[in-house]
């Protein structure tokens with residue numbers, strides 16, 4: 001927008017105002033310059049304000065209410081211009097200069113004022129609700145009542161007394177009073193409401209202009225004896241000079257909208273209190289002077305007191321609501337609107353601390369693979385999934401049970417006065433409710449959740465009950481997820497999930513508390529060592545050796561799996577290189593390293609693998625990356641990572657194969673080299689579906705052209721049966737348990753793994 005043009009408009013308006021003031025001063029006492037020269041600046045002063053206001057009205061950058069307001073203002077200026085023309089004709093058109101205005105002039109001026117009031121009135125108040133509108137209304141009424149009493153006391157009553165209350169002046173006084181009150185009301189409304197459409201400075205200028213215009217009517221009587229002078233000669237250019245300045249302010253709001261347009265939501269305005277104070281002062285003064293309209297002032301004071309009390313009660317009620325809202329926010333989760341951890345802890349402590357002895361159960365629900373949904377589909381999908389899950393959980397419980405979100409993808413249900421059988425039913429219902437696909441952010445997702453239940457009774461320690469539920473939940477996760485487990489004494493995983501474990505694990509990675517064991521993978525016919533699987537262990541300073549099922553899930557949840565996995569991979573490569581150096585062709589042909597989905601999804605995974613291979617001089621084909629089916633499914637588009645790995649020359653194996661529904665279709669899409677038949681198929685009896693799985697999977701692997709390893713071989717008969725089916729490689733306690741690198745070296749030197757034929 002042409003800032004220069006605006007600056008010129010401001011300058012022009014100010015010059016015209018100065019001219020008119022100068023001409024007025026020069027003619028004070030007697031007419032020294034021709035009268036048309038004193039009226040000319042007033043008439044000219046219309047043009048620039050109209051143009052400036054129209055500029056805002058036309059600028060599309062402003063909001064509709066803003067443009068509407070400035071349109072009204074341009075119209076006001078046009079009407080004021082008409083008024084001043086008519087006024088000039090009244091003044092100098094006759095045989096002698098005159099100050100009296102024709103009815104047409106008065107009407108035109110009146111219209112200008114009305115249009116301005118109307119424009120101000122139509123500005124949105126910014127009041128957000130009925131309560132706030134009521135408060136603004138009460139504040140405005142307070143000021144109006146006070147203003148009415150003042151106008152009555154100082155203007156209307158003296159005027160009426162001087163004219164003897166005759167009908168004509170009564171009507172005129174009444175009309176003036178009403179107009180003045182309307183003006184006050186509009187000003188108050190604009191001042192109290194959080195207007196945000198017209199620049200604050202601009203509004204203040206208009207307020208000043210309105211007040212100046214009103215006062216000039218009073219001042220007219222000082223020049224009653226100089227008929228060649230008229231106040232509009234100077235007031236109109238002065239008031240209109242404000243408009244281009246205000247327009248400039250309005251355009252500045254486009255550059256810095258925050259400061260200039262800030263919605264000032266003032267819950268407490270001083271205006272009503274000033275009004276009450278003023279009336280109190282008037283009342284005291286009237287008592288002291290013995291004024292005869294004491295009753296009116298006293299009544300006004302009473303009414304004002306009532307209004308202020310009403311307003312305070314409203315504000316108080318609003319504050320109470322606000323406090324309730326704050327309380328809700330402090331105890332509820334913003335995303336799902338479920339109670340949060342704090343409220344859950346409070347309720348659990350309350351229930352367990354109750355006097356009537358009764359059973360209490362806690363069900364901990366943790367989504368499987370939620371992180372992967374979040375990482376691959378985005379937070380929008382993740383959030384939608386959490387909301388959907390919370391709704392389903394809430395639908396699955398009994399009325400009165402508390403469903404809370406502990407944080408992340410962890411939920412908890414408090415089952416008060418429930419017997420274990422019923423708790424089991426609730427868990428089944430929740431699993432069933434979650435089994436339906438969820439439509440989250442345009443993706444149809446299969447929610448998998450692991451539920452752990454701990455049964456307790458009043459008097460139990462709340463933290464302990466939660467801890468047991470946590471252990472049961474991890475047991476459910478370890479079962480493959482998408483199911484529930486109830487805590488039984490001795491259930492493993494006592495350390496898993498405790499918050500401290502994450503911190504300790506971080507320390508373990510940098511502090512060298514991790515080490516690898518290697519489990520031989522052998523050929524079934526000769527029992528030759530064909531490869532090893534690296535399995536991580538944690539030598540915990542106080543707990544002894546911690547198995548991976550207890551800390552890998554924690555590492556996955558916390559993201560620590562990424563540095564941990566890097567350490568494992570590099571250590572395995574280092575070890576294989578050392579064996580190759582020591583044993584040459586007798587060294588294990590390949591080392592298998594387990595990789596979790598979260599690691600694959602992390603940026604730079606392929607580069608990290610390539611660097612590890614290069615740093616230790618391990619040929620890529622001697623590394624196999626094992627990834628579980630469920631992680632591979634959840635990978636979705638991140639499955640290209642597997643392609644990248646294979647492009648390096650690294651082999652990819654699908655771990656725990658057969659435990660997921662979608663295995664067969666998955667195989668066609670996933671770039672893998674090898675399957676590891678899950679141990680559950682090896683160890684079960686020959687009857688039923690499980691009995692036929694090893695044969696079916698082997699046939700499948702042959703069709704698709706994949707290598708296959710049978711896991712979890714514990715007995716000779718199992719090895720024999722697999723061998724008879726056509727399996728060539730296997731792994732299991734029957735051949736060897738995971739062992740130290742030295743143990744593997746011993747096997748190589750002995751020429752065959754322990755337990756092999």
Ligand code: C2E
Nearest residue numbers: 535536547548549552568594595596712713714732733734
């Ligand atoms: P997995 O990949 O299925 O590893 C095989 C697990 O089965 C090992 O348990 C191994 O000791 C056990 N196993 C081997 N033979 C037999 C047998 O004949 N019978 C039975 N019952 N079990 C047998 P481990 O070492 O406790 O590892 C458990 C899981 O922890 C692994 O399952 C793997 O998913 C995870 N894991 C281990 N190390 C790592 C690692 O470095 N990174 C990642 N991401 N996960 C790892």
Ligand code: CA
Nearest residue numbers: 533594626655
């Ligand atoms: Ca494995």
Ligand code: CA
Nearest residue numbers: 655656676711
């Ligand atoms: Ca496995």
